[in-house]
Amino acid sequence: METKGLVIVHTGEGKGKTTAALGMAVRAWGNGMRVLILQFIKGSWKYGELAAIKALSSVRPCIEIRQGGLGFSQRGAGAEDEHRSAVHALLQTAMDELCENTWDMIILDEFNYAYSFGFISLDDLEMLISKRLERTHLIFTGRNAPQELIDRADLVTEMRLVKHPFQKGIKAQKGIEF
Template sequence: MTKKKHYIHLYYGDGKGKTTAALGLALRAVGHGQKVVMLQWLKGRQDIGEVKAAKLLGKNFSIHQFGPNYFTWEHPPAGGPPEHKQLAIKGLEFLEKTISKTKYDILILDELMDAVVMKFIPKAKTISLIKKAAQKGEVIITGHKPIPEFVKLADLATEMKKIKHYFDKGVTARSGIEY
């Protein structure tokens, strides 16, 4: 069996920890001098911890957001407002440019699967870009609902399953913990 140089990781499910797992991997990589590029779909808030941390970590960690400046679950759209789709498409275009023009060791595609599930971006083109991205570096993908083609493409797939969550008791997202 031939050993691959770069692998595709997939973290999905209704449980907490998908983005957190990706960020933990990013922190470890930056600690080893590797370059991490993170693209976030459906997220656009500048006050979240990972955006603040990216500024502190310096040139080896960058985040690019393609979503509204509020948490999407705070304002659930009926089918998604048009600006969400426009931002998601910009994210896919940015991904294409990143693959062709940017050096990275780790590429994190946060909530990418959700943008596909919501039909904001085309599945076939997204899969093609993931394959190209993995030729240059490790690729980490997150999202809630698994897309069978993504699971098949992944070298590592982890389902984050909610057993219980304090959100169910009315606790809201907390700074430094959930964002």
């Protein structure tokens, strides 16, 4: 069995992009793999996910999460520069980690969001994909995955919204929405 790291994309307007990435992280951890999660938007992984990852990590410390971006809601004067530099710092972390044989899977959560705002260039994207070790899986999540990423990916899934509880007037529920 050859090991070939895949470039995987979860995109679309529906739910489950980050949730399926969390599922992949957990499954990979269970398979003895080493998983790094990089958050391009602060707060996209909340208490429940963080507590579960901490618990897994206490059993075998091969899963780690690092926040790098700002929150979705940070706007106003200077916010764009702050967003850009937060994204670039995390991108640098990704590049550094990719070159080492430290991780079998790296999840770039909400990468697509940061890319669609112009904070990440096509050169950066190509470098991420080409610099990684052959065996490292890269998972990109977020709406509006750029065509350049889809072209370079091995596995692309679109999460399509068929029906949402807000449409029925039901409020956000703990453990589901957050």
